Amino acid sequence: MTRADLNKFSRCRILVIGDVMLDHFIWGSVRRISPEAPVPVVEVSHETWYPGGAANVARNVAPFTKHISIMGRIGCDTQAEKLRGLLKEEGVSCSPMLISKTIPTISKARVIARQQQVVRVDRESLQQLTDVELRQVGKKLQALSGKLDAIVIEDYGKGFVTAALVDTVTRIARPAGILVTVDPSPGNPLSWRGVDIVKPNRLEAFAAAGITDSHSTAPPYKNDELLRNHASGIVVAKLGTATLTPAELLAAVNEP
Numbered sequence: 377m378t379r380a381d382l383n384k385f386s387r388c389r390i391l392v393i394g395d396v397m398l399d400h401f402i403w404g405s406v407r408r409i410s411p412e413a414p415v416p417v418v419e420v421s422h423e424t425w426y427p428g429g430a431a432n433v434a435r436n437v438a439p440f441t442k443h444i445s446i447m448g449r450i451g452c453d454t455q456a457e458k459l460r461g462l463l464k465e466e467g468v469s470c471s472p473m474l475i476s477k478t479i480p481t482i483s484k485a486r487v488i489a490r491q492q493q494v495v496r497v498d499r500e501s502l503q504q505l506t507d508v509e510l511r512q513v514g515k516k517l518q519a520l521s522g523k524l525d526a527i528v529i530e531d532y533g534k535g536f537v538t539a540a541l542v543d544t545v546t547r548i549a550r551p552a553g554i555l556v557t558v559d560p561s562p563g564n565p566l567s568w569r570g571v572d573i574v575k576p577n578r579l580e581a582f583a584a585a586g587i588t589d590s591h592s593t594a595p596p597y598k599n600d601e602l603l604r605n606h607a608s609g610i611v612v613a614k615l616g617t618a619t620l621t622p623a624e625l626l627a628a629v630n631e632p
Contacts, residue, residue: 382440389443389523391472393545394430394530394537396448397500398459400485401425406494418489427462428484430530433559437528438466445469447516449509449536455481455499472516474509482534504535514544521552529571533561546570 404418427435434446446468450456452475459481460470482500486493505513527549531537549556550570557573560566568574 386441387443388441388525390437390441390526390528391445391447391520391524392430392434392437392528392530393447393541394433394528395482395532395534396431396446396450396459396473396536397428397532397534398455398462398481398483399426399428399432400483402485402487404487404489406489416489416494418487418494425458425462427459427466427468429482429532429534430536431459431463431468433528433530434463434468435466438468442467445472445520447472447474447513449474449476449479449505451476451478451480453481455483472520474512476509479503500534502535504538505541510540510544513541514548517545517548521548521554524549524552524554526555526557529556529558531559531561531564531566533563537561537564537566539566542566542568542571 401424402418402420403422403424404420406416406418408417409415410417426432430448431446434444438444444467446463450459450473456475460473463470479501480499483498485497485499487495487497527545529537529542529545545556546569548554555573556571557575558568558571559575560568
């Protein structure tokens with residue numbers, strides 16, 4: 377990205393939509409095995425927390441623009457308070473968030489000792505958006521539509537991103553001239569009709585093209601199948617270890 381690209385991107389108003397999570401790391405050391413069960417006893421030295429899932433994407437975009445917000449579903453719990461605090465520190469607005477009284481904030485706690493993960497504890501309830509929540513999404517998007525340049529949908533297959541959500545986003549974004557990009561989840565195949573850019577991973581790209589992955593570095597050249605099956609204007613397939621950030625995607629689409 378050139379300096380001109382960065383300057384242009386810094387003025388972009390972006391909303392990230394998707395499955396938000398809280399990543400919790402518990403660091404320590406192991407000196408003995410528990411007398412209660414054949415498991416290591418981890419003596420905790422310190423703990424760290426980071427935004428996860430779609431919240432991490434918003435955090436990554438924040439250094440490039442001050443106009444970044446996040447929409448996802450959080451619960452009425454301490455994990456939600458921690459996540460909102462972390463995002464606020466990064467300059468990410470949480471005002472578009474949906475708050476559930478029954479579904480907990482998705483969180484993943486990892487216990488790490490001697491640089492190895494001992495165990496991971498997930499706290500999640502995978503439920504799709506209700507009709508009431510979907511209407512809330514529509515109202516929030518409608519209110520924001522005149523204040524957005526782009527929407528980034530980040531699907532982690534946890535229930536927030538559904539076909540009905542995509543329809544709601546595209547229905548509001550298209551007449552408002554809002555660019556919509558998508559990072560799909562392999563476990564949640566959806567039609568992305570109406571979005572501007574889809575960034576499938578290697579497995580999804582080859583499957584959408586209807587060809588076998590030879591595990592070579594060559595891309596699936598049946599671009600017409602990719603575009604038709606993903607039903608979007610641009611498909612950016614991630615074939616190797618390098619990852620395109622939402623900032624790079626949005627900058628690329630604006631290049632002449």
